[in-house]
Amino acid sequence: MSWINLSALWKIVVFGLVAGAGLPALFAGGLYALSLGPHRARAATAGGDGGDSDVLVGGSVAGIVIAALCFLIVLAAVGWSIYEIYQIGHPAPAKK
């Protein structure tokens, strides 16, 4: 009987970092990819007012595709984690 369950602790830290910091970072990557393209270039060169545009979509096709991929991975990871937690949290019917 140990006081600290070390294996649970490191799992919480590692998975916490992957899910809690990694997934939002992926979301950020998606936002960055989405912003690529002509619109962004214009906003940057305009400076002043134009530099503070809140337009998200830059217009580059590749960027949009990569962004969509990033967002999908985030959603899938969230869905999968919730499913896993449901499995672990209802031990009675599960075989393991």
Place this chain on the structure above:
Amino acid sequence: MLALVVITALAFDFTNGFHDTGNAMATSIATGALGPRTAVAISGALNFVGAFLSLAVAATIANGLVDTADVTLTVVAAGLAGGIIWNLLTWLLGIPSSSSHALIGGVIGSTIAAAGGSAVLWHGLVSKVVIPAALSPIIAALVAAVGTWSLYRITRSLTEAARGHGFRIGQIGSACLVSLAHGTNDAQKTMGVITLALIANGTLAKGSNAPIWVIVSCALAISLGTYIGGWRVIRTLGKGLVEISSPQGMAAESASAAVILLSSSFGYSLSTTHVATGSIIGTGLGKKGAEVRWNVAGRMATAWVFTLPSAGLVGAGAYALADGVHGTLGVIVILIVLAVLSGLIYWRSRGSKVDHNNVNAEWTGTVAPAEPEPAAAAS
């Protein structure tokens, strides 16, 4: 008698809900990602869903903290009274203290008063409650700091406004996850206590899981409480600790959700409040130039340290009172005292009202905004 205890437990669940709305929604409300009322409605619904997601924590509370052989219904009722009173007091002061610790402290206090220290499973208490309570805010702060730093790094070429816009959308998702996580951890605690009461009453066998009607009624109580919304705590968390931007909000929420969900599935009954606070401090540390109001953080930490013992004392006092009167009447006496105190605290809170109108007013060092200006706040 059993019915009285169950009702008290559901009342606790309700206070838990409105005490903790802030954990999930404070940052979204502070950054304007969600309107205050929309936020509490979504949060309430997801708490309901989350309550069904995992039952590990309920099992810890029901069977892992006190020796069920020594627990009577009076003990459970007295413990609940301790938890509720502490919850309402901290809510009045706008301190996001842990509802979980209030409940656990209350139950342990009344158990000690009833059966002595040997009835408490100290190992379970320390390894599943005290140590997670100390570590979880640190882990959450670490995750949130890493998250905040990388979000700013990755999106550094975006304009300020575009970044704010994008992350406000992301925040809606991450805030929803926190609400879900809250249901998996906090709704469980009341389920655990009701299960404990049922075991004490002999309705359920020792070591049982929560029956379905318990799960449903707890889920309902916590989501209603969440919907009513604890505007005071939302204000302290969203405005008091750090001024928060939407990338920070998303990083904080993701960190909280990840840590709470992971811990829930290990059966750790950690405090969502501690985790959310840790995350918010973490985003303050992860962003250059952001300032953490350590005095507010210190005030919270003090309240945290006191929560377990104080709720325990109230629980023990309530037990002594009930035991002096004896039987069902004793429980009724506790409930009357509880109702009177709750009424008093509610009445006190009207004096400095915090609601969805002024929840985001500029932080002036106090929980209630300095001057209630209805016209300005409404716009």
